[in-house]
Amino acid sequence: MMQYEGGAAEGGRGPSIWDTFTHQYPGMLNYTIADKSNGDVADDTYHLYKEDVRMMKDMGMDAYRFSISWSRILPNGSLSGGVNREGIKYYNNLINELLLKGVQPFVTLFHHDTPQALEDKYKGFLSPNIISDYKDYAEICFREFGDQVKHWITFNEPWIFCSNGYASGTFAPGRCSPWEKGKCSVGDSGIEPYTACHHQLLAHAETVRLYKEKYQFTEEAVRQSQFICDNDLNQRSAKLSSIIQNYLLLGIQFQPGSVGRALQKGKIGIIVNSQWYVPLSQSKSNKDAARRVLDFVLGWLMDPLVRGDYPQNMRELVGNRLLEFTKEQSEMVKGAFDFIGLNYYSSSYAGNVPPSYGPNSSYNTDFQARITGSRNGTLIGPQAASSWLHIYPQGFHELLLYIKENYGNAIIYITENGVDEVNNKTMPLKEALKDDTRIEYYHKHLLALLGAMRDGANVKGYFAWSLLDNFEWADGYTLRLG
Template sequence: MATQCILILSLLVLVNIVNGQNFLLLPSSEPTCTPQPVIVNTSCDNTPVSNCSCTTTTQLKRSSFPDGFVFGAGGSAYQYEGGAYIDGKGDSIWDNFTAAHPDKIMDCSNGTVAVDSYHRYKEDVAILKEMGLDAYRFSIAWTRILPNGNRSEPINWIGVQYYNNLIDELLLNVLFHWDLPQALQDKYYGFLHHDIVNDFRDYADLCFQLFGDRVKHWTTLNEPWTYSNYGYMEGSFAPGCCSPWMDQNCSTGDSGQEPYNVTHNLLLAHSAAVKLYRERYQAEQNGTIGITLVTKWFVPYYPLREDQAAANRQLDFTFGWYMDPLTRGQYPESMQCIVGDRLPKFTEEESRDLIGSFDFIGVNYYTGRYAYDDSKTVYANYSYESDPKANFTAVRADGQCIGPLDGSSWVYVYPVGLLDLLRHMKTKYNNPRLYITENGIDEVHDNTIPIWEALSDTKRVKYHIEHFCCLQQAIHEGVNVSGYFAWSLLDNFEWTAGYTSHFGFNFVDFKRNLTRYPKVSAGWFKWFLEKENQISQQSISYE
């Protein structure tokens, strides 16, 4: 099967050219920043994995997945491209955020150079093909084709040519992967203002015109929850907004109101782009369009009614926040009840446009958490974080971990959560067509370990085998899953973790010319895809 491209209409990207050997490039105007120490927590290493069984009667191999099932990997513009300030590209909010707040990035780095895919895309496509992947999921940088974000201003044809070249090398695309044009943030505060809906629709329109003859799978938004929560509740992601009482060095924000306003406009922008695509382009271009959502799976802290209700509320506030409007035209009842007047309301027309505004749903899943009731706590301030009246944790008071902890402090391995999430999609949301659009684990280090050690990622192989088993079981139960995209093709700039978090199947040597080296997992994935090899959960361990 020829490699496909699956596009995420990324509202922007940050790219810059490699400058000498300093690949973790920081603009000279940035404040002084001291990198944080890299600490690996091993407290849950011996926790058994809650997984799905691949038995001798259900062998795990490529042919055990349905005909036409797609296996791929993903990347995103700001995390991969580099070239942030060349060839007419405009600034994104991540360009400005990393320059103004290097202290919020673990190693004080940024995506100015990233892995330089802007110049090395042919090399990266060759890696995709060498691995035998069916498809590549990447995002378009809004500011690379519309530097100021507005369709009324000149198009950057150099940026358009870059994406034409990349698409021609491939053939899923994401329109927005968090890198909003800084010009729109300055003009009307970005997704806090309803004007963003028109600008996003115009940006999507241009992408459909320019690339829709070849791109057949579009994703409007990637993880709108992440954008709203970390960007407007915590302030840890661009544009860095939160309430003053959060004590997160935010210059502006309202953690109890703005996340809801931002999500509301994200959903309206999504539905506007989908409506446009269906009315003007879909019949002629014969493509599909959807949205990618992210969630953890929440299980009750203890088998108590209160904790089960807390787990349900937490899922509503994370996942139902988007799926309910997309399928029912309204926010979950639990959110309406708790948030009240702070929760924006859809008009009848907006509800109609939202319902069914997807041909598929992308699901990003990494980990699970225990949830417990917090309804009796009285907080001094409203915030999206406390609104669910539930808290969650990976480690219970008795020391029981939900799963072994991977390198990063948030990735506890819980494969059965993927199965439970997919079952939830089938029973509650009428079994829509799904793609697993991100799934993976990382290694944490400061790029000083020997290359041979960086390449020995047997833990990643085991992680994917265990999730493949759960994915296969979901398919056998009738869940409508059409593909799986691992995160990530390459090590890259991992947002607030900078270059200390390594999710790639391929190691990138950030100290020596950004050279790419295949890890053990890259060879394993190639082996799985090309041959009728049977694999089992017992074939490799986390140790």
């Protein structure tokens, strides 16, 4: 994975869109990484994973979330290019080392890094062709690692991938309308973000269905599956038939031979991210604006996952630029998760902006709101190194309760939470270790999390971002979050 794995050209790995983005365009206006760096080496987890896991054990960690690089498993992105056994071996070694040290792996299958071969072949997530290729890749991971991995995450932050990659052009693949601030050479900020996320949702749902049909099984089904110990063939057949019938009633289809593999007993979900948006004032227009932003950020993913369609705000404001789900697709996407991963860092104010009737459409203006970190000259919270990151623990509490009230109180794992600081390479180590801001950030956010849980939020786990400083996308190595 680009941010920390390293070994970019080793072990049979193929290039991803982020390899291309950081190598082909350094210095160009819309493709600039702050320090013109890349993730070729990053934290070098590819070579140093045993040292990393040893640190986790020493710190008392009981779980670790990491991402698999699609192009390390399938260098050309699809089965036709062959499976890279060296990649399989690396991730098996990492998973085994984690389990040996008592650390449970939480595995993310996609972290913004589309194989470049698929970007070249059919423009990646702009094409529905990627759905089957992604599902094939995911199945290899389930088959190879699923006996040891019990928590799977299909996609990390689709909103970031789609908005930054296809509306602003600041992330790979660097697409946006030429008139946007990024001045991209190709793209359409009013259509492509919605297309890419639509295909990610369908790829997610197809993959969840695959996992549940062939690999998961519930605890009850596993208990019933003791039929394999029965001596009477007829009794075994009757019990097997009963189990399958029960699953058919739930809409789960079995394929030949699937029962024997379906004993992994894992869980599968997706990661969404969002700030909490506070109305710029108590006027109805500003309150409505804050809700619209939530719909265009959080609801973009959560509404289809819980209700089977995009938020009404999006349907009304985006119109026919927002793709439709077929009835079958809607039913497949709805409820396609065992848990939701939530990434939270900051909060902002949101104020109403009148609609623009010009010829240019963009995701960045569709929600008709202005997002800002200050109101009447006062920041919503202390600003960290990034201009967008304001320390506002109350927003964490509010966001969790909003999800509880609006999305059926889904099981949640906090999959990222943290604060950044400038990477001052000249600072003495002794001074750098005085990490008071980060300590205070985590202290207050964990208290906010505890409060939300006491108020009923269904949170089952928490991951800080991050174990190590790493390649922070467009910011390169200029920020520290480790």
